[in-house]
Amino acid sequence: MRLADLIDGLDILYIRGNLNVDIEGIAYDSRKVRNGYLFVCIDGLKADGHKYVQQALKNGAAAFIAQKPLMQETEAPVIIIRNTRIALAYVSDRFYGHPSGRFNLIGITGTKGKTTTCFMIRSILETAGRKTGMIGTLGVRIGDRMLHSERTTPESLDLQQLFSQMADEGVEDVVMEVSSQGLALHRVRYCEFDTGVFTNLARDHISPSEHGSMEEYLEAKSMLFRSCKTGLVNKDCSYSERVIGKACCRILTYGMESEADIKAVNPVYLPGAVRFEMVSPWYHRSFSVMIPGRFSVYNALAAASVSGVSGIPADAVAGGLEKVQVPGRAETVDTGRNFSVIIDYAHTPDSLQNILEAVRGYTAGKVICVFGCGGDRDRTKRSMMGIVSGQYADYTVITSDNPRTEDPDVIIKEIEEGIKTTSGRYICITDRREAIRHALTAAAAGDVVVLAGKGHETWQVFSDRTVHFDEREVVREIIDKDF
Incomplete structure (x- = not known):
């Protein structure tokens, strides 16, 4: 050219x-x-x-x-x-010839729920018999093939190359996570989004290397709705009206509590699942998801709403939601013991509260939470997460996450400042493997151990090295050796 x-x-x-x-x-x-x-x-x-x-x-x-x-x-x-x-x-x-115009492009933005909502949409579209591409935190998928990706939202050149490849391979729909950094750094500029989704906004990614303030963070998220044809906005989020006010597209709202165009009503929370009724311009029926918690209703409602906009039949929506599985999101590890272990990516105060509340809703015994906070990230959320775990878990094991260039013991002390203000029982164990071992040893019949923060990650990042660390493997090794 x-x-x-x-x-x-x-x-x-x-x-x-x-x-x-x-x-x-x-x-x-x-x-x-x-x-x-x-x-x-x-x-x-x-x-x-x-x-x-x-x-x-x-x-x-x-x-x-x-x-x-x-x-x-x-x-x-x-x-x-x-x-x-x-x-x-x-x-x-x-x-690359404007490849995003050759398929149905769906973008998901928000602090929480992007990955799960993407997986739900992909499952629905594939159930409907459509060849689907997906781009996000867990890599790139073209049909059944998985490719590596360095970023949640790839750099613009890499993104257009992927789009071109997907279009050439006959992909009909692409669903992608659109990060605030991806928006602020113009990685998705000139992409032709058919549908955009705003899941929620909570304090995260506020640091010198990311966003300077919540206002800047909000502005970045809102950019998606100036480049899509239809926007779906979670009306129950306190920032929803501001997102809508900045939008330049047709907006439909969804929610459980507020008056919205699309509603989830009569939710039923079950051990390991949720069921709800959707009232919308396209579907009026019950849907089930095998991921527990109130947050799963919001994610499934967003996914079903995208499906409605995209013209997907209701039976495909139901089938896709029922069989979806998301690595590291409320993921159960089979231990063969009389207690349960759940791995979840929760790494903000809101997301930690969500998973602990969801688990609390069906646990017969104690809820034991193992978590830490990442280094070189927003320090203000550390004590807040300590408060959340102290309030919603029966016992907390504060440990290391990805300390990066920071001293992990300093991070743990900042978390401890928060949990001390609660009546929650806790212990601090810096080594994450030993922290998990302690939690599993402390678990009794009917208890649930929640390993929060790492989710899908299979590594741990220190100042001088990155080591392999897959919590599924760690749990099984400890169970096989010590139980």
Whole structure:
């Protein structure tokens, strides 16, 4: 594709060189540049692409897009624009022929519920016989094939490549998690979303490396509803009216408590499942999900609402919801013992409360909670999570999560400050494996041990290393050795 055609329509500040050159590919990582590539210089959080122009030239770069003057002399054309992230999204979309327009694209945003809602929608669509792609925290799926992904929402170039691949393979629907960072950093800009979903908003991702405030976080989430055709908004969330006020699309609301276009009524909470009746423009019938808790009703209601907008038959919705399974989300580990173990990704005060309340609703014995907080993340939620576990669990084992560059014992002390204000019993054990061992040893008949925070993750991140750590394996090893 000619460079002149590729950049046509961009808000350009300055051009140097001949634009009548053929572009064979695009890269934002100089190590991936090949002959004839356009190199887009991204000034990122960890590295500045403008410093790698020489390497890009050495690898065969034919042109550059930058947002500041290049230090290296080059005869290759250079286009200067205000924001290279926007430019990367623009040229990637054009280079791959706007692939998001070739299928039904569904985007899910919100603090909690994105992954589960995506899995529910995928299950429903596949039950309806549609070939489906999925992009999110747990990787990329094209039909039954799974691909690795570094981010919940891939960089715009990688995303458009995936979209193009999916469209070429006959995918009819793509459902994806749209993170606040993905929105703020323009990774999904120029994507043609048919339906967007806002699940909820709670304090998370507030840090110097993410969002500076809740207001900034909200603004990022709201961006999705300025680029989709239909928006589905959880009316029971306190931020819903503000999201609706920022939207530029048709909006439908869903909920359990507020007056909404789509309602879940008469919920029944069962051990390991929920059942509810949906009242909507498309369906008026009962649905069941094999994931416990009130939050599962909201996720299933959102998934069924997307299905309604997409024209999916009610029987496919029912079948898809009944058989959906989500790794690391209220996931039961078979121990062969008279107590239960549940692994859940809960890593915010709200999500921890949700899973503990759900488990409390059907547990005959004690609820034992094992959790920690991630390092280099929002510190204010640590004491809050301590309070939640102290209030909703009978016994808490405070431990390490992914401490990253922080001292895990310092993180634990900050959690402890919160739980001390409650009457909840607790112990602090820094080593997560030993913390799990202690919890399993403390469990009696009818108890439920909740391992919160890691969920689907199979690793633990320290300042100097990342180690393999799969809680399913850890539980089974401890059970086999000590019980």
